[in-house]
Amino acid sequence: KKICVVGLGYIGLPTSAIFAKAGYEVVGVDVNPKVIELLNKGEIHIEEVGLPELVKEVVANGKLRGAVSPEKADAFIIAVPTPIHDDYTANVDYVVNATKAILPYLEKGNVVIVESTIPPRTMDDVVAPIIREHGMDPYQDVYLAHCPERVLPGRILIELIENTRIVGGVTPEASKQAGDVYRAVVTGDVIETEAVTAEMSKLMENTFRDVNIALANELVKISSKLGVNAHNVIELANKHPRVNIHQPGPGVGGHCLAVDPYFIIEKAVDESPLIQTSRKINNSMPDFVISQVDRLTCELGNPKVAVFGLTYKGNIDDVRESPALDIAKELVGNSRYNVSVYDPHVRDEQVSFKLDTFEDAIDGAHLVLVLADHNEFKQLDGELLAKKMKTPVMFDTKNCVPELSELLIYRIGDLTNL
Numbered sequence: 001k002k003i004c005v006v007g008l009g010y011i012g013l014p015t016s017a018i019f020a021k022a023g024y025e026v027v028g029v030d031v032n033p034k035v036i037e038l039l040n041k042g043e044i045h046i047e048e049v050g051l052p053e054l055v056k057e058v059v060a061n062g063k064l065r066g067a068v069s070p071e072k073a074d075a076f077i078i079a080v081p082t083p084i085h086d087d088y089t090a091n092v093d094y095v096v097n098a099t100k101a102i103l104p105y106l107e108k109g110n111v112v113i114v115e116s117t118i119p120p121r122t123m124d125d126v127v128a129p130i131i132r133e134h135g136m137d138p139y140q141d142v143y144l145a146h147c148p149e150r151v152l153p154g155r156i157l158i159e160l161i162e163n164t165r166i167v168g169g170v171t172p173e174a175s176k177q178a179g180d181v182y183r184a185v186v187t188g189d190v191i192e193t194e195a196v197t198a199e200m201s202k203l204m205e206n207t208f209r210d211v212n213i214a215l216a217n218e219l220v221k222i223s224s225k226l227g228v229n230a231h232n233v234i235e236l237a238n239k240h241p242r243v244n245i246h247q248p249g250p251g252v253g254g255h256c257l258a259v260d261p262y263f264i265i266e267k268a269v270d271e272s273p274l275i276q277t278s279r280k281i282n283n284s285m286p287d288f289v290i291s292q293v294d295r296l297t298c299e300l301g302n303p304k305v306a307v308f309g310l311t312y313k314g315n316i317d318d319v320r321e322s323p324a325l326d327i328a329k330e331l332v333g334n335s336r337y338n339v340s341v342y343d344p345h346v347r348d349e350q351v352s353f354k355l356d357t358f359e360d361a362i363d364g365a366h367l368v369l370v371l372a373d374h375n376e377f378k379q380l381d382g383e384l385l386a387k388k389m390k391t392p393v394m395f396d397t398k399n400c401v402p403e404l405s406e407l408l409i410y411r412i413g414d415l416t417n418l
């Protein structure tokens, strides 16, 4: 059996590798020739635990190869981005283009799966009509399904195999055929449903998380006003068997939680006030962090702030929609501050300002501002920091740095002792 995966990003590339490892012939397609060139050398352009080794292996044994345009296959998997327009509506152009790109190779009986996150009804209202225009019946000639990816960056290779998969076909037979594709590699349950239910479930999973994080972030603001330690409150409240308050932080980033709720909002503006407010609260956190940095440094002229971490969460290299990046940019652009930036997972070409080494970043700093919970920041040398910094003060917005006796550490939910 042959699978053609269109889009070799954080989802498409690991998905291709996993099917190849299971013995399928896989061709991975991407519009970026550099990605294909690298892949055919057994190399990859993204950071994900275990992926370099796996890709190297399956490319070397000939099961996975890259190509700049699709080929005939038994199943097509579309895993392209769905960015958001300036007016906060979904941009499904890449899904449309990918669907059009496979049309010349599409044959009766093929399975076509969209893994990209899409607004409710996109399979029926956008994807199916493209296939119909091509002269095929999208409900009979091919098996069309939405199978949302649900993997957590940093754990992608594990979760692609172990997570439950939702397979939403445009017909029951499409669900079954698409389900069988996943059953070959997934050890978790593969659950068949309708396309629109799959679309909505995916969006609600990430919205659930966004709304709950907003609650934690609101708690931080309330606590800071009332003089309560929010982390203690969360820890104690979570001792209740049915309570799970999420972790507050510098905001919500990434291409999923910070985007997906808008795909629901655009389809039901009047019915989604809670989801809309949650987005606003989470989007307000970078300003909240900056105001706290101002408070912490207000008595210093031109304080040196060492920003630690730019990614949207720890141990990944992804800076998409990263609140940490927004905070860093804002501080870099503010002449009141002398800003150094250190992130061991980010490369210079990903950002518009200069990155520093660890040593340069901390040298003479008045404040270390931790914005991502990278493992490197959980093992910092307090003695070295205290020796190199001008004032050994840290503001840990992720509550990830352990107590260091040499440093005064403020945490985001713990700012009342300022």
Ligand code: SAJ
Pocket: 117, 149, 150, 151, 152, 153, 205, 206, 209, 213, 246, 247, 248, 249, 250, 251, 252, 253, 254, 255, 256, 257, 312, 313, 314
């Ligand atoms: N965050 C908090 N507090 C928390 C948890 C997360 O502030 O308690 C922040 C993170 O720092 C980050 C953002 O939220 O900025 C998102 O991080 P995440 O770890 O919650 O999720 P993602 O975006 O990396 O991946 C999510 C996952 N969805 C769910 O957990 C419901 C993943 O399973 C999805 O596959 C992925 O979105 C996706 O592609 O949709």
